[in-house]
Amino acid sequence: DGGITQSPKYLFRKEGQNVTLSCEQNLNHDAMYWYRQDPGQGLRLIYYSQIVNDFQKGDIAEGYSVSREKKESFPLTVTSAQKNPTAFYLCASRKETGGMNTEAFFGQGTRLTVV
């Protein structure tokens, strides 16, 4: 079964701690994304990566870090520098087709709560 897997589904973090959210895909997609959703708001882009070992900041990258060492994996670290980390985090992937647009596929999300 091809798809995107995010883990864990629920995550609790103490203030001042870093935490890493996992995102794995077996769709052979080149591009991967991290979005954040807050209540009543749309999806805001944190980071994205179009190829292995390369990634770009999105609109709200401060307090977050990512890595893209493998095509299948794009983990997101929420650092202690992120002032308001409690949110629903969504990972997505998209097949790059050399100029043709395609849809993005999303994982089921991770709800992070700072306690």
Add this chain to the structure above:
Amino acid sequence: DQQVKQNSPSLSVQEGRISILNCDYTNSMFDYFLWYKKYPAEGPTFLISISSIKDKNEDGRFTVFLNKSAKHLSLHIVPSQPGDSAVYFCAASFGGTSYGKLTFGQGTILTVHP
């Protein structure tokens, strides 16, 4: 700067009638538009898309219309069903150095009453 806007936070429709969800954008570089459906605590699922070279795309009960001069797109669902009740997001992207980046609107909550 919100480049993609969905100005209606919610929409309520009777079962069997048409649902029309609207989306406006400000960046004329956008050349590909998508609609996603989302249930609470789940990831969005792709519904339908349209390229800027078209003004209409249809898939079953779902039709997306694009008006480039007005920088406006809409999603029509006919006939609406109770299972369509969800949050609907429009999204946009364009090529060049930002190829692949998807920008989302705030979402519209659709409720279809039996």
